[in-house]
Amino acid sequence: MAGNSSTLSSRLNEADSLTALIRSVYSEAKPLVTKRVQEFEAFPKQDLAKLFSELSFCVLTANWSAQGGIKTQNAIGNGFISLPYEELEENLRKVGHRFAPQRARFIVENRQKADMLFDIIQYPTKEARFYLVKNFKGIGWKEASHFLRNIGLLDVAILDKHILRLMHYYHMISELPKGWTQKRYETYEQLLVPISQETDMPLGEMDLYLWYAVKNTVDK
Known part of the structure; x- marks a missing residue:
């Protein structure tokens, strides 16, 4: 190994x-x-900007690294839900993301369904994972699991x-x-x-x- x-x-x-x-x-x-x-x-599940930031963190770490995602999240914070595409992409380039244009596009598209997160995280965990995968760009089974774990759903x-x-x-x-x-x-x-x-x-x-x-x- x-x-x-x-x-x-x-x-x-x-x-x-x-x-x-x-x-x-x-x-x-x-x-x-x-x-x-x-x-x-202790994750504040009632805070949409923070929920969306964590979802975006998981979008970013796919085929990249957790450390890179943490660095980006520290730099952008709650801006994932509000920054214009061009500014978001520039920020991803600055931290060295391998797929800055694609991931910025995914995040911007995901904003359209951000409010769904409040309902989804109330479902049983595996059902929540299913709806995350089906509704959000850049979120596969691993990324959905990562997001759920990071907001306190540990199963x-x-x-x-x-x-x-x-x-x-x-x-x-x-x-x-x-x-x-x-x-x-x-x-x-x-x-x-x-x-x-x-x-x-x-x-x-x-x-x-x-x-x-x-x-x-x-x-x-």
Whole structure:
């Protein structure tokens, strides 16, 4: 497995399962994870500008990076819902986004349905994810899961390439998917449920421990 560092290689060598890997970093990562989970659970869901900013963050991180998305979100803040297309694209270029014109266009188009977010996040989480994917540009199954987790709905898995590589390394999946359907995403997600139960934490929190194992940090 392509690792982030020798630290990851060492962790993988010492842990014979995904559960063991999580437990190996638990004490070290717990303060960071706890802080982040508390931030998710305190998210102001009644604030449309902040909801839309978080949705836009997830649009930006697809095929880019969480750190890049955080940097952009810090720079633009609530401007995602109001900046003219040209200014938004310029801001994305300034932070080095790989797909600035496309993502700026997605975000501007998503504004037309921004009010739907209030209703969508009231649905059961998997139903909410379905409606996010169907209604918003640049939001696939992973991005929708990411958004829901970041606003405090922790019963979803964020199946990014790092998590999938870990699942492959531990023979939980036979291949890395080249694309997602709802059925495929939910099938892969379900494979993580026993690990979630063994470690006594929701999928969205467990993801942060796995992220720490790979990256030695906790983003969002």
